[in-house]
Amino acid sequence: MNNKFIIVIFGGLGDLAQNKLYPVIYSLYKKYRLLNCTKIISTGRRPNVDKEEFLKILEKSIKTHDDSFFSLFDFVKFDLEKEEEYNHLKNMLSNFKEEEFIFYLATPPTTFETIIKNLGEFLKSFPNKRKIVIEKPFGYNLYSAQKLNQLIKIYFKEEEVYRIDHFLGKETVQNIFGLRFSNIIFEGIWNRNFIDHIQISALEDIGVEGRLGYYDKVGALRDMIQNHLIQILSIVAMEPPCCINEKEIRDEKIKVLKSIREIKREDVPLYAVRGQYEGYLIDENLSQSNTETYAAVKLFIENLRWDGVPFYLRTGKKLKRKETSIIIVFKKIPGLFSKILDCMPQEDIIGFKIAPENKIILSFQLRPLGGSMLSCPVSTSMEWTGPNIEAYETLFMDIIEGDQSLFIRKDEIEKSWEIVQPILDFWKDDPNIPIYPQGSWGPKEAEELIRRDGREWRYIDG
Template sequence: MKKRQSNLKPTIFIIFGGTGDLNKRKLAPALYNLYTENYMPGKFAIIGTGRTTYTNAQYREEILHSVNEFSRNGEVQKERWDVFEKNIHYISVDIEQQKTFEDLKEAIVNLQEQFGPDTQTIFYLAVAPNFFPLIAECLHKYKLTSDEEKCRIVIEKPFGHDLESAKKLNCLLSAIFTEKQIYRIDHYLGKETVQNMMAFRFANSLFEPLWNRTYIEHVQISVTEQLGVGERGGYYEDAGALRDMIQNHLLQLLCLVGMEAPISFNADEIRDRKVEVLKAMRPFKPENVSLQAVRGQYGKGWIEGKEVPGYRSEKDVDPESNTETFAAIKFFIDNWRWQGVPFYLRTGKRLNQTSSTITIQFRDVPHHIFATSSIESWQQNRLIISIQPEMSIRLQVQSKRPGLNMILNPVDMIFNYKGTYDNNTPEAYETLLLDVMTGDQTLFMRGDQVETAWELVMPIINLWENKKSLNFPNYAADSWGPEEAEALIAKDGFYWFTLPVKE
């Protein structure tokens, strides 16, 4: 279904944290790009809120600088911007001073009267998680949430700090909003290659018959970063790699790989299938965590010729920190499709490469008919879905090398976005913001999905927090993580796959 202007109702978009980094880098550029490509409603308003005092003109100038710097389309077109900026407003709102919500309500009511009775209101919480409950309660108190058909709230991650806090937040939100009003956003699910997983699996008859334990040997999902924690040391001390990446991003990718075929492309139908995967995953027992999970913390080293500090020397980090910056975990899905197939998830900072990949390794052929001299570079078939730095899907197969002798070597059959499509690929936030405006929850997490994911990883979190690691830091910057991570997968006869380095 096309999601053009004709499909969209008049929309008021309120951004709590309108002066923050997320709005500047992602939300404002995304909304402007949607506007320039005719995906915004004919009538819309963007209201930024924050403690800083701005006039509308000052705020518009700030947003202009942000869009010019971070938009995928580069600097704005003046004639388009001149029209777009008239829809941008700013209201000073102090979340801890509830009476300031009166000004916000007045502005919303005035715009609703201008736009008409079909106007929908979207509240985007681009603020620290501890403000989520307070904002929700204030919106309810000032009767800004009563129309469940025309009011939506968008919650950024992290959704809770653990299972208990996630349940508490879900309980609070469900007392104010219905589930169809709540959009728990995970920007990873808006990435083009991640979305293509659904089309790749369920729009083609070629792979689905092979998508099971009979033909697939194991699955690897890796999200690795060269960067350290930077200015986010304070946040990362409370989060760590397991909470920050695996509990949400990587488990979401695992669900896309592991889910059963939905009966339709309906949001709840697809989300039901994802929850089924999480509920089928083998629970961790405290005594088995060390056999299935590895943690690490980076030390100092060199990245691209520049010396970088270890994690414990980063800003706002405890010099004796027990926080993991690397995690590798082996999961199992105990159902008919995946029984016995290991899913290896890995993420970390200050690693050798920044990349996000899903690799499906197929089982070897049952019988080798070629001479040993012909298959020196033999490799099992693999399907590699690259999310970043490049967006591609490649199938690695064996082929005969040109020449008079029968020599086999692996070759890649590649679908590359950049080489196939000329248009500029939308950013993840553009996709997700458009889905919020159209009321499509397919790419957003449901409450039970969030809680089930937390429930799965809590035994690991509890063990790691209550048992201090005695060997941190245990990997150097620009490495591939701790040696224990290699041992985790090597004992099963496998090794971690990495993308080839481009010259």
């Protein structure tokens, strides 16, 4: 980016800013990617934090002392609900005539509307270019997402809005795109003729970890599937774009989302299951809660490429281990081989492991060394591993450069809510929630969901 710019971070004392944003901004600074950054204004409402105390927090966040980096920062005590606070910010920004403004909302979603309204009003008197970055969750249901989009449209153009999903910045997720469209051997088999089904999982071995105030109102379906996993699905299933640019890529993703079969309310038990880990109420000191800590959903994409291929999406907490992955399971070899072999070869697999490390695995069948031609084949893997580059660094650089390819467009966010809304409505009126043991793979109902189709859940490392 050749133009000068200013970054304004709302929620500058929060966990997101301290654990992700400041380290990422410092990494970009050390790589000389912030040469045109004139100022970084961080806001927070803690009464006992002044500029000096803020710099101590910043130093702890980036794990070093760097006066030249610190000199970029101003800290402003800021109550998001008070109009006079925005007037003070307006006066500060009026000193910058040429810079582009980047506003980052690292705040709870309940504050989004207030910030957008106040920013939008005072920016009417500014000729400066501007961008606004909005974290998840973007709404709590379809209606609230539509309402928030309508508000944004009043004050900002769509090309100024960056709805962030940090999963899209992860190296392995972006390599789905690279593997498919850079290699004809993969794109040629990326369809219903060869692929049996696809599993997209985000499994955690930890619990809520201090996020109860947010999590108990949201649950696993909203927290992970509605945004992260459905976004990954759209990348896995999209058609090749005519051009590598933000419009064409996002156009292809929305076509996928529009092709997903509607789940009718009465059919929800056939397509979705939930669960809550044993001890959730005790761990979080709750008297009662119907919030799911596990969710699994089966989706179908009704187009020529994917007709009849199920996509299984699942996420959960307090499970056996942490694994975020996409597993492409190919169809079994024709049954005639069972006549000449003692056992059937396993299905071929392409696996993308996103966490806890980056890994791509191609698992296929070969004759074992020293074995006979007709002995059972063994599974052989080829792995690609790469550095675990922080997703927020990729996304932050895209924001600065104005590339929206890895950000969610208005129609995408609303369509993803539309997909899960019948499930949310059904679960809201159903008091029965299965309980699963901590350290397991989730509720037995999730196993039944996939076994009814003659399949089983897969894991990249066994």
